[in-house]
Amino acid sequence: MVYIEINYFTFFRHKVRWFLGFLFLLASRLSRGARCDETLFVKKTCTIANVECNTRRCISLWLIIVEGSMAVMKPEMKSFIWLETPDGSTQQVEEEVAMFCPMICREVLQTGMGSSKNYAIKLPQRVNPSVLGLILDYCRFHQVPGRSNKERKTFDEKFIRLDTKKLCELTSGADSLQLRPLVDLTSRALARMIEGKTPEEIRDTFHLPDDLTEEEKLEPLRNRTDDPRIRLLNRLYARKRKELKVRETSKNVEIEEERVDDRSVDDLLLFINSGDEDSKGVKSVKNKKKNRRRKDHSKDSSLNIQNGCHKKETDSLSSSHNSEIEDVPSPSKISKLLGSTFPSNPPELDFDDELDPAMKEELDREVEDFARRLNSVWPERVPGIISSGQDRRIAPRNG
């Protein structure tokens, strides 16, 4: 490959035409001399950038030829690599240009593909023909070893003058072909576009959706924790809040009451257990809750427990809980609740999958223990609460 580059020359006026003529003559001679079919011609021919008249006798002329390469084909065949873009079309590219991309290079060396049209190397999804064209231009320039750093830099600066759409596509394509220098170049260009602008300008340039609410924008960024226990707790709380909302809107008093009961105990135990960062109580509470749903009316006891404990820890629960609980006293169910065992049920909730059976049993045991301890404190409180709520409660209960 013969590369002809002419930086700038200054000529007298009468020599200009001569020089241009010489250049075209040279080009045509070279192309005629080529034996092969294909000849890559100068991409951008001479551009007369600056013509100035200083004196009558001399003119300064700038001739800049950049990005031009004339390929003079040697008699032996050049090797080509066949590439296929996602839209199905294939093209052949000179070997040294294509091998500049690591991904293509690997494909050729490992699988031997690319030698013919039928065995063309399939390019990744993000490399459409226009992007491929740009990438090949880049490779074609940079794979020539003899270039100086200044030349490469000048080429890069001109190359990167694209609109944002093309720039993003180019970044995407270069990344999928693992062409690191080009990814760096385009990233820097995109970074420069983001750097100095206000957020509105950035959104405008890149057509980003403005989908954060005003309060989200002002909200300080939270440390999204990776601790699974904390995540679990958070999920539980979220679920409970959801259920609370459901209960408020639900018209079925009985179900509501039941659920209130469950939730209150859960919350209570949660609150008590959360202090030592142990979510075991939480998990067991969940199990309890499910079991209670299956059991019929074995929950009155729990209600009373809740009442008692609520009296102890009213701050932890919202006022709405309290008002509902006072509606549902029934002492007889306490012992039933405490005495019963809770077989491990198939989990309703997704995260229970993380628990292994041994841990579940241990949790159940711990909960029982705790409930028993609670029960021992309970008796003095029972009378007061039961009497207050019993009037309102008894009638629906019998249904």
Next chain:
Amino acid sequence: MSSTIENVDRVSSLPEEVVSHILSQMPMKFAVRTSILSKRWRYSWTLVHNLDFDDFHPVYGLDCFSKFVDGVLELCKTPEVILFRLCFSEIWVRRSSASKWINEAVRLNVRELDIQVILLELPISLFTCKTLTKLRLDCGVFDLDVWNCPSPVALPCLKTLDIAVSREPSASAFKLIHGCPVLESLSLQVLWRNDEEEYNFNIPTLKRLRLITMKCVSVINKVVLNLPNLEYLFVGGILCSLFVMVDLSSLVKARVSYFEVRFSDMLVELLKGISGAKSISWSTSTTDIPLDAPLPKFPNLKHLDYKGGRFWSGWPLIPQFLESSSELEDLRIEELDESCWIEPQSVPTCMLTNLKTIELAKCKGNKCDVQFMEFVLGNVEDPKTVTITCERLRQNEEMRFCAELLKLPRASRHCEIHFVGTRSRTII
């Protein structure tokens, strides 16, 4: 008004590493700002691997700034930091804060550390960081207490070291240097040398050395260079040391850039030490001190880049350089002022045989320039390129200079001068 028909958001669909790569190329404050662009960008900045903090747009004061850096370090999710830069020239952060941040960076396996803060205290973890390859410490002039270097320094990957110390480099800088087994590039700036301590550079792996002394007392010290693999040497500042070159056999390029020379003998000694170089870049003032001793011979010198300055005249040394370098091929003279050009007795050998490129840059069209060009054009046998660049000259002055150059007789028929003016270029 949008001219694009498809207003598709392409940049958000780029893979996460590419997005974090893009955000890594800008200072941290801009990267964090992207968190309010849209949902997808809310936490993208946390994967950025270049943490670059500067106070070029100082806002909100010290407290807010410290909180910002703390916040970023806390929320940052990247497993490995490649570049960590603290570049504060206006804000005086607390020593403890800076130390804490550096410690955090070391914990995140930082590779390049660039600390330019005014008050500096370094955590011990920095000196045993296994991943560090590039370190720059610039404590600024104000820090009179040089940071302390603990005894066992082990930086197995450090290749580039750039230190500026206020004084007494032996206590800190040299200890650090000795703890780097694979050091390749060293830059040591001594802001104020106040003793006659000897600087001993004995680093077999070193390829580039930059040694600058900004201020010093009137005591000479000794600088010993035992650097068999050194390829590039840059010495500058004030010449107040005696250079003893034990081994500089690989030297390719040397740059001598002193603005003050205490004793001319030291300069000659230095030149003797770098006489094996292939390329010398010279911008040293020698007005006050005439060079008595002749210059050593430069048998390998092919490129000479000679810079003058506004306050000194560089002309006298040029013929001496030309005499001593018989292999010289490229000569570049920059910004020499109006003084006089003294023609040497005999034509230097290089002019007759090897000199190919001559460039006169930032020329003012003075009389001595014309005299010099007369000498050159009259004697150089086979010049390939002769370039004269003028700067900030008025049009008519340029034309006058050009005309005078045209009149000069040329030894070679094919000699062409490329005259680059402020607005035009011609060949004469």
